[in-house]
Amino acid sequence: MIEARDVVRAAELLHDVVAPTPLEYSRWLSELVGGDVFLKCENLQRTGSFKLRGAYVRMARLSKAERSRGVVAASAGNHAQGVALAAQLLGIKSTVFMPNGAPIPKEKATRAYGAEIRFVGTSIDDCLKAARAYAEETGAVLIHPFDHPDIVAGQATTGLEIVEQCPQVRTVVVPTGGGGLLAGIATAMQRDGMPIEVVGVQAAGAAAFPASLAAGEPVQLDRMTTMADGIAVGLPGKVPFETIQQYVGDVRTVGEDSLSKAVLLVLERAKLVVEPAGAAAVAAVLDEPKRFKPPVVVVLSGGNIDPLLLMRVIRHGMAAAGRYLSLRVRIPDTPGGLATLLTELAALDANLIEVVHERISETLSLEEVEVALQLELRGEEHRQRILTDLTTNGYSYTLN
The missing domain is CATH 3.40.50.1100 (Rossmann fold)
Structure with missing residues (x-):
């Protein structure tokens, strides 16, 4: 401790x-x-x-011989950047193992600080295993993200x-x-x-x-x-x-x-x-x-x-706050059917973000079409009011 x-x-x-x-x-x-x-x-x-704090303290305390062997780290991105920048400031070569699918901005920033990046596995645990193996093979010092x-x-x-x-x-x-x-x-x-x-x-x-x-x-x-x-x-x-x-x-x-x-x-x-x-x-x-x-x-x-x-x-x-709603609504395939639906939603103060009108589908009857809607709402109460209104007015819908 x-x-x-x-x-x-x-x-x-x-x-x-x-x-x-x-x-x-x-x-x-x-x-x-x-x-x-x-x-x-x-x-x-x-x-x-915050990761630069720990990475720099750890690396600043390395001996001259340890620094000469370089450092290796495992990270999804934040520790990677901290290690890369600390290494750059201290004049140490750095290699970082990142999981496949790591955020692109974190990868690019890590490279910009001068680190060599290698992708492996899908988690930090996978990367830690690879980083330990690399340290044993090359003599590089492992800069653990939290366990030191x-x-x-x-x-x-x-x-x-x-x-x-x-x-x-x-x-x-x-x-x-x-x-x-x-x-x-x-x-x-x-x-x-x-x-x-x-x-x-x-x-x-x-x-x-x-x-x-x-x-x-x-x-x-x-x-x-x-x-x-x-x-x-x-x-x-x-x-x-x-x-x-x-x-x-x-x-x-x-x-x-x-x-x-x-x-x-x-x-x-x-x-x-x-x-x-x-x-x-x-x-x-x-x-x-x-x-x-x-x-x-x-x-x-x-x-x-x-x-x-x-x-x-x-x-x-x-969506979790009830402020976004994505759904598919079936309407009659008659002139003005879509206009009627959109008018009702406007009257309920729903802000239409996107609408897609689909006329052909094996799940639709000849007398109906499906409309994919994305709506911006005011909150959960507003969301429930809109769904209730759709049901009351005879519309069937599915939530995306």
């Missing part, structure tokens, strides 16, 4: 490397929670996430900034994958006379910590499915696990709908771009706002998201 002095030393190493990220007051989350809520904007950190004391100490400097920027903080909510950031912030929150609860948040489809904490040791997940690739880690790190056992009282999980709604709301309300993993803590607060004792600091851990994924996540988030 790292101690307070380790965090202070890490902060000294990072003094001229990372800039303290803003702590922004969130009025909309404060209203939900019933007290002050702040956003710790690590999505605005250099490379777009220097990595945890570097990430803990985020917690030091939180304490300096919000001395009155009572709860800190942290997106969690392998546990490095959570363990680091939990260590930084240990102050005499100041009880601060640190809550971890994982994607429900990649939640290794609840079962691991119940078992008393890291437990490997059999499978993972989540849009939050940045926290999709199947096995918690041994180094952060002990700290989390001791200092973190609760690790919560959030679903895909909650993640997408969080990304959308942070974009709309805070005017900040975050990736699904970076919005996990916001999702937890949205799910159960009264659970968190204010003042609350919610960590936005990363903002590196593929624009195409962002478009899909926004649409998913709008």
Whole structure:
């Protein structure tokens, strides 16, 4: 376990490397929670996430001989960029294993920092196996994304900034994958006379910590499915696990709908771009706002998201919030049939985004056609009103 002095030393190493990220007051989350809520904007950190902190501390402490052999890392993108930039700053050759399908912007940014990229497997765990094999073969030093004391100490400097920027903080909510950031912030929150609860948040489809904490040791997940690739880690790190056992009282999980709604709301309300993993803590607060004792600091851990994924996540988030509706409606194949349907929807204040008129299909009778609609709505109540109206007026529909 790292101690307070380790965090202070890490902060000294990072003094001229990372800039303290803003702590922004969130009025909309404060209203939900019933007290002050702040956003710790690590999505605005250099490379777009907190990962540079740990990577630089780890690599700055390598010996001259270790540096000469180069470093290797495994990452879906954020740790990759942190390692690549740290290596560039320190004059070290870097190789990064990324899973197939890794976000293109993260890949391009990693290459731009000078790293060699190799694709393998479909998960961070696959990449870690390949990176370890590469390290054994070449002598390169493995820079683990979360399972090393220097990595945890570097990430803990985020917690030091939180304490300096919000001395009155009572709860800190942290997106969690392998546990490095959570363990680091939990260590930084240990102050005499100041009880601060640190809550971890994982994607429900990649939640290794609840079962691991119940078992008393890291437990490997059999499978993972989540849009939050940045926290999709199947096995918690041994180094952060002990700290989390001791200092973190609760690790919560959030679903895909909650993640997408969080990304959308942070974009709309805070005017900040975050990736699904970076919005996990916001999702937890949205799910159960009264659970968190204010003042609350919610960590936005990363903002590196593929624009195409962002478009899909926004649409998913709008659908989850009842603000987007995609459906297929059958109407009579008579003159004015489509106009009648669209007039009724307009009267219900539905904003038509797209309409496709399909006349020929083996599932349609000769007397009907099908219309594919995409609508923008005001919320769940509005959505239910439209669906009820369609049924009342004799339309049959299927939701996409």
